[in-house]
Amino acid sequence: MIVKSATFIKSAVTPAHYPPADRPEIAFAGRSNVGKSSLINRLINRRRLVKTSSTPGRTQLINFFSVNDSLYFVDLPGYGYAKVPVKIQRTWAPMVEAYLGGRPTLRAVVLIIDARRLPGREEHDLLARLRHQALPVLPVISKADKLSRMHQQARQRAVAEALGLPPGDLILFSAKSGLGRNELWQAIEARIDVGGASLQDHAGRSDNG
Numbered sequence: 001m002i003v004k005s006a007t008f009i010k011s012a013v014t015p016a017h018y019p020p021a022d023r024p025e026i027a028f029a030g031r032s033n034v035g036k037s038s039l040i041n042r043l044i045n046r047r048r049l050v051k052t053s054s055t056p057g058r059t060q061l062i063n064f065f066s067v068n069d070s071l072y073f074v075d076l077p078g079y080g081y082a083k084v085p086v087k088i089q090r091t092w093a094p095m096v097e098a099y100l101g102g103r104p105t106l107r108a109v110v111l112i113i114d115a116r117r118l119p120g121r122e123e124h125d126l127l128a129r130l131r132h133q134a135l136p137v138l139p140v141i142s143k144a145d146k147l148s149r150m151h152q153q154a155r156q157r158a159v160a161e162a163l164g165l166p167p168g169d170l171i172l173f174s175a176k177s178g179l180g181r182n183e184l185w186q187a188i189e190a191r192i193d194v195g196g197a198s199l200q201d202h203a204g205r206s207d208n209g
Helices: 036-043 086-102 121-132 149-163 181-189
Strands: 006-012 025-030 062-067 071-075 106-114 137-142
Touching: 025 036, 025 086, 036 071, 036 106, 036 137, 036 181, 062 086, 086 106, 086 121, 106 121, 106 181, 121 137, 121 149, 137 149, 137 181
Parallel strands: 025 071, 025 106, 106 137
Antiparallel strands: 006 062, 062 071
């Protein structure tokens, strides 16, 4: 996909703060420090639109980004970082649950898992919730460049087994090299419809950023 425009719209805590539900949305979820911001930046070919940080737990709001004025990317707060104050941790679950359970334009959730670890309780809980709500899940293994090619494939099989998914359903992704970018865009495009104007109209590659 050629990303012609990508803009931060707003941060939100409650549904009253969300932008209008006037276009399809793809949400991104994952453990703190899983590489979520870097993944989104790579997808939209922008280096710093989504702020990255070496400190886990920095994303504490639901952040909306407009892509090509036809799609929202929604960056959900990371989970599973113990050093985030308990008071803040307790606000995350209801905030994310309200979004996942009440956003009619949500088309899929990209579930991001670090290539260097296996899914934990949080990933299983989130996957179970998404399945219960019949929300499509696009599972991605991030930071694949941290592993050799042989170990990438082994980890893909291990994560798939842990989640009860076919290995082919998991996309290996590297924000550094661009591995998996086209495959993830294809999966996203398969889940959205932009009022009859397919995002394939803008399909292709872009090195802008």
